Amino acid sequence: ITTKLRNPHYAPELCTKVSLLNFMTTPEGLEDQLLGIVVAKERPDLEEEKNKLIVTGAENKRKLKEIEDEILRVLSSSEGNILEDEGAVNILQSSKVLSDEISEKQEISDETELKIDKARAGYKPVAHHASLLYFAVTDLANIDPMYQYSLRWFVDLFVRAIAESQQSDELDVRLTLLNDHFTYFLYQNVCRSLFEKDKLLFAFLLAAKLLIDRRRMAPAELRFLLTGGVAKSELPLNPAPAWLTDAKWGEVNTAAELAPAFDGLVESFTLAPSAWKAIYDSADPQSEPLPSPYAESLDSFQKMLMLRLLRPDKLVPAVTAFVGDEMGRRFAEPPPFSIEPSYRDSSATTPLIFVLSPGSDPMAALLKFAEDRGVRVETVSLGQGQGPVAQKWIDEGAKDGFWVVLQNCHLAKSFLPTLELICEQQLVEGRVHKNFRMWLTSYPSTIFPISILENGIKMTNEAPKGLRAGLMRTYLSDPLSSPEFFEGCAKDGQFRRMLFGLAFFHSVLQERRKYGPIGWNIPYEFNDN
Incomplete structure (x- = not known):
């Protein structure tokens, strides 16, 4: 009996009758495997x-x-x-x-x-670094069932990064270049398959894994950021109940025992609550200096724990700044959506999967992309009785080399096992036309086959976060990305000003949707169409 589930649960009566063997990758085994790969490529x-x-x-x-x-x-x-x-x-x-x-x-x-x-x-530092990144990626499956990535996919990326990274004759410089290039290369490839809400979380997860390994972040402090710790049963008297809740006061007492840098925290709140209240009342608390001595004694992550105590609503901009400082600004600004990079990385045997979100429809962009390449596209909207139709188009497409799009895979529960068999047995090298591509669209679902998710190329198509990212997406989308359209107006100056105004207005509308009824009473879909 084999299973592809990450953490399967079997009934006790079954466990007593079988021997369970775990073939999951271990950090030491993966590190040794990656070391062999990097040495084989470098030396x-x-x-x-x-x-x-x-x-x-x-x-x-x-x-x-x-x-x-x-x-x-x-x-x-x-x-x-x-x-x-x-x-x-x-x-x-x-x-x-x-x-x-x-x-x-x-x-x-x-x-x-x-x-x-x-x-x-x-070359061991490179293998160790890459091993840490792999387990950061596998942790994403705890957030969403669609975030599944195979070891083979990861190793292929690693080999590509070795070939594409900047060369150097000095070993230490080469290792640094290789680690930096692979980290960002992996971030780009994983980011295009994540929803907007999870991209910053992934960047923070990478930073946390690397900092814990370098002993620059304590696991206990990371746990406190995520959970707030376990409050004590008996606490000193709350010095400022008007603005400091009892729950937060309990967290202050827990934080005081995390590390020597937090010594005297309870006394500081008790003796000088007004200094802490200034941060609590600030419109920009993540930029406010902490009361002495904590402004000097705490590092940037520990200061974020203080922000969690006082103003948890400002943690997102604080985490963004933290990721930018530790990993580089490019990790805090996810790349805009584009079909082209995913298509370049794909092959006839690799399915391409659009993970859908409410209001997103990648079909217009996909059809335009196919039209630009002069490729025939056949679309099947999966549902009752559409399985044989999909099978027919896949057979013909694999033979003749056109594209097949299977929409709404999450609605075709009975067809998904057949689709998994098609990907494993039919879409193999040598039996498929090199120009064939199979595109799938699906909302997040626990019934979607894990093997397709692990070995396929996943993409999400959501409005990006922030005005700047929204403007970038608009200008990079069709038809604005076309030089003929962008530079084809006789009144160039006026056209560009009007275009910028429209793009800016569109980004503002998208951002307002995040504030619920404060932004719009009805959640209108202001998509690119």
Whole structure:
């Protein structure tokens, strides 16, 4: 029995009758695998020699075992005084000579292997860094069932990053370039499959994993940011009940015990509540300096814990600033939606999946994208009785090389197992036309096959967060991205001003939707169409 579920739950009566084996990737195993990949790409001579030594070592051990067996056979079959048996003595002598030769060869091999391992160890920081990133990516499945990524997909990205990153003859510089390039390359590829609300969370997750590994962030402090900790049963008297709730006062007492940097926090609130209230009342509390000595003694993450205590409503801009400071500004500004990069990364055997959200419809953009390439597209809206129709178009498309779009996969529960079999058995290299592509659209659903999610290329098509990102998306979308349209007006100056006004107005409307009835009484869909 096998399962592709990340954390399957079996009934107790079943568990008593079977032996459970866990084949999930471990950090140590993945690190070793990635080390082999990076050394094979960066120093193929070392990896080849290492593999030869492994084969030679195994061969030497086999020969020694044969010699031991031969000696035992001679001893057991010899009759009388073995010293008088000339044949047995000759066999024993030749065995000893051969054994000594093999031992000498093995010693040389062991010395060479140590030198190679020392050279390979220089690339260990890259393998360790990439291993941390992989487990940060796999954690995303806890947020949404559609956020599934396979190890094969991750390794392919890693190999591409090694080839595309900037080269350097100095090992330390090369390692830094490789880590920086792969981290952002992975962020870009994962971001296009995340909903807007989860992109900042992913960037923060990457930062947290890396900082905890470098011992610059304590796991207990991260837990406090996420949960607020467990309040004590007996607390000192709340010094400012007018603005500091009892729940928050309990969190202050919990925070005071997190690290030596927080020593005296309860006394500071008790003796000088007005200094903390100034932050509480501020319109921009994440920029306000903390009362002394905490302004000097706390690092940027610990200051964010103080903001959580006083003004949790301002955590999002604080996390954005934190990610920008630790990882770089580009990690706080997700790349705009585009079909082109996903299409470039795909192949005829790789399904492309649009993860839908309310109000998003990627079909217009997809049809325009196909039209620009002169590709035929056949669309099937899945539902009752549409499974055979979809199968027919997939068979024809795989043979003739046109695109097939299966819409609303979440509504076709009975067809999804068939679709999984099609992806595993029919869409294989050599049996599919190189121009064929299968596009799927689906809302997040627990019934969507995990293997398709892991091995497919996922995309989301949501309005981005913020006015700047909204303007960027509008200008990069069709037809504004076309030079003929953008530069084709006779009154160029007036046209560009009007265009900017319209794009700015559209971004404002999109942002107002986030405020519920304060923005609009009815949640209108101001999409790109």
